[in-house]
Amino acid sequence: MAPDPPALVEFSACCREIPTEYSKEMKKFGDLLFQLLSEALGLRSDHLREIGCVEGMVMGCHYYPACPQPKLTIGLGKHSDLDFATILLQDHIGGLEVLHWNQWVDVPYSFGGLVINIGDLLQYISVEHRVVAKSVGPRVSIASLFGTGLSPNPKIYGPIKELVSEDNPLIYKETTMQNYGARYFEKGLDGSSTLLQFKL
Ligand SMILES: O=C(O)CCC(=O)C(=O)O
Numbered sequence: 688m689a690p691d692p693p694a695l696v697e698f699s700a701c702c703r704e705i706p707t708e709y710s711k712e713m714k715k716f717g718d719l720l721f722q723l724l725s726e727a728l729g730l731r732s733d734h735l736r737e738i739g740c741v742e743g744m745v746m747g748c749h750y751y752p753a754c755p756q757p758k759l760t761i762g763l764g765k766h767s768d769l770d771f772a773t774i775l776l777q778d779h780i781g782g783l784e785v786l787h788w789n790q791w792v793d794v795p796y797s798f799g800g801l802v803i804n805i806g807d808l809l810q811y812i813s814v815e816h817r818v819v820a821k822s823v824g825p826r827v828s829i830a831s832l833f834g835t836g837l838s839p840n841p842k843i844y845g846p847i848k849e850l851v852s853e854d855n856p857l858i859y860k861e862t863t864m865q866n867y868g869a870r871y872f873e874k875g876l877d878g879s880s881t882l883l884q885f886k887l
């Protein structure tokens with residue numbers, strides 16, 4: 688949906704305006720979120736925007752049918768997101784879980800609430816999450832993933848120099864979005880984190 692949103696006619700006529708409007712609002716919210724994250728890190732408020740964290744936005748619209756045998760299946764396998772951060776809107780069915788100290792913890796639905804997941808490219812603590820199958824449903828969720836967009840981007844991403852010190856040493860190698868994405872998809876959602884391959 689950013690930087691080059693598809694033309695309106697590329698959407699089905701029944702859902703043309705809403706995703707476009709929604710993504711515009713999410714983009715604005717993303718700008719604010721990365722401003723706040725920059726400030727929280729002690730950086731200039733436009734730092735993360737300047738390096739391209741909010742340039743691209745992909746909207747993933749998920750549909751999980753009601754499952755007759757939820758114990759035998761999984762909605763969406765364990766992964767962390769291939770982006771800087773994700774803003775997620777889930778409906779009242781539930782099923783989203785995050786891995787916290789090696790335990791799966793429910794992320795309950797909260798009316799009007801948005802879930803924010805830190806992605807791999809912030810090279811910090813990207814959150815591992817999954818969606819369990821439910822016998823009730825369908826469940827619908829909309830993930831707005833902030834990255835540098837889908838076109839090739841030669842920019843190199845790595846530890847933010849202003850934040851590196853003796854007490855806060857480098858943890859990850861530098862990489863490009865393209866190289867990271869290639870490794871991510873090569874591995875697939877096998878439950879391990881692509882970030883581990885980039886540890887120094
Ligand atoms: O459906 C959900 O709640 C999660 C979706 C998700 O993890 C993703 O799009 O990366």
Ligand SMILES: [Fe+2]
Nearest residue numbers: 766767768816
């Ligand atoms: Fe995800």
